[in-house]
Amino acid sequence: MTRPAQSSTSIEPKLAGHSGHLARLAAFRAEALLREHLPPERSMRDVAVLCVLEGGRLSQAELGTLLSINRTVMTSVIDALEADGLVQRQRDPADRRCYALAVRAAGRSELATLHRAVADVEAALLAGLDPRGRRRLVELLRQVQPTPVSDLPAELADRACFLLDPAAQCLRARSVQMLQEHGLTPRCVRLLLALEAGQPCPQEQLARSLALAAPSIVGDLDEMHTHGLILRERNPADRRAYVLRLSPSGQRYLADAVAVEHAAQRALEHALGRAEVQELNHLLTDLACAPTGNR
Known part of the structure; x- marks a missing residue:
């Protein structure tokens, strides 16, 4: 079977x-x-x-x-x-x-x-x-x-x-190296991209969009919240729960990360044609x- x-x-x-x-x-x-x-x-x-x-x-x-x-x-x-x-x-x-x-x-x-x-x-x-x-x-x-x-x-x-x-x-390793050289955390970038596409959304929905268990992203979300990259707001549909969205700082952080990803792609084009x-x-x-x- x-x-x-x-x-x-x-x-x-x-x-x-x-x-x-x-x-x-x-x-x-x-x-x-x-x-x-x-x-x-x-x-x-x-x-x-x-x-x-x-x-x-x-x-x-x-x-x-x-x-x-x-x-x-x-x-x-x-x-x-x-x-x-x-x-x-x-x-x-x-x-x-x-x-x-x-x-x-x-x-x-x-x-x-x-x-x-x-x-x-x-x-x-x-x-x-x-x-x-x-x-x-x-x-x-x-x-x-x-x-x-x-x-x-x-x-x-x-x-x-x-x-x-x-x-x-191999391709990801090149991007990760460039992101880290710019002080960017690859795992945070992945979360921020998913959050941008689905915001505002609960933590459970964000985790599902990444095929991850909700508890596995709690630490990353706490860290990003501490650094002002995301906002936690009351869920209008359930006042006991919160929804997440990007903060202005998070939007700038993500824009910088995408620019680095573009640079990594240009480097690959230079190497392969x-x-x-x-x-x-x-x-x-x-x-x-x-x-x-x-x-």
């Missing part, structure tokens, strides 16, 4: 031309499809690890670098795969103090099944693109990876459903806006 894919997140109008925002939304859709098609205990990260190890033994550090997975997360992934009997840690003959990772026979067998599931995900994800669009999307996504894809197996390097998440993270970025955005928009439903 497959799990239902979740609906796509709507495109934020002020970031509609921003590759990082569009890649993030497309990656959300890819993740929903992966959840639908892969076994509940497996992720694309597991597939990538098994796929790379099928080509030969690597240390955990080498594997993490190749797949842009940090040490803590990689340890968790390998522990789970080892517990399931899919990979094993072996002493590295070149350095007995270290371990190399190898895929077991059970891992190779499961990988064959996972490859078929990933192929189904890829077909569903790219169903709205013609063959040329599919090729171009993969080519362009390869250019915005955190690490070169030349050393990756074709089963990963040719899959948009694998390339989307690291591309989104304006025509290439426009083509990438068009393809990502098609993916992000495609309907997602139950099979």
Whole structure:
């Protein structure tokens, strides 16, 4: 039985031309499809690890670098795969103090099944693109990876459903760095964008618009209120409750943040070429806006 894919997140109008925002939304859709098609205990990260190890033994550090997975997360992934009997840690003959990772026979067998599931995900994800669009999307996504894809197996390097998440993270990291250099907090920017689109709104409504639990944003809202970025006002429909809206300072803060996001997008256009970025955005928009439903 497959799990239902979740609906796509709507495109934020002020970031509609921003590759990082569009890649993030497309990656959300890819993740929903992966959840639908892969076994509940497996992720694309597991597939990538098994796929790379099928080509030969690597240390955990080498594997993490190749797949842009940090040490803590990689340890968790390998522990789970080892517990399931899919990979094993072996002493590295070149350095007995270290371990190399190898895929077991059970891992190779499961990988064959996972490859078929990933192929189904890829077909569903790219169903709205013609063959040329599919090729171009993969080519362009390869250019915005955190690490070169030349050393990756074709089963990963040719899959948009694998390339989307690291591309989104890479693009977002550039924007985050520029925001922080200007003293802006990325999480606050996300909240302020959502609040601007829905104001005045209760905290619960704001959280739902971001697909978050209401308690998870309380600390951020308190901080923004303390710094004068948002206003809390009595809800005319329920005097016991409050609604939120941007303050004048919050509006200026958000305007500054959007200007920085524009600058990050111009930097990407300078690096890749304006025509290439426009083509990438068009393809990502098609993916992000495609309907997602139950099979």
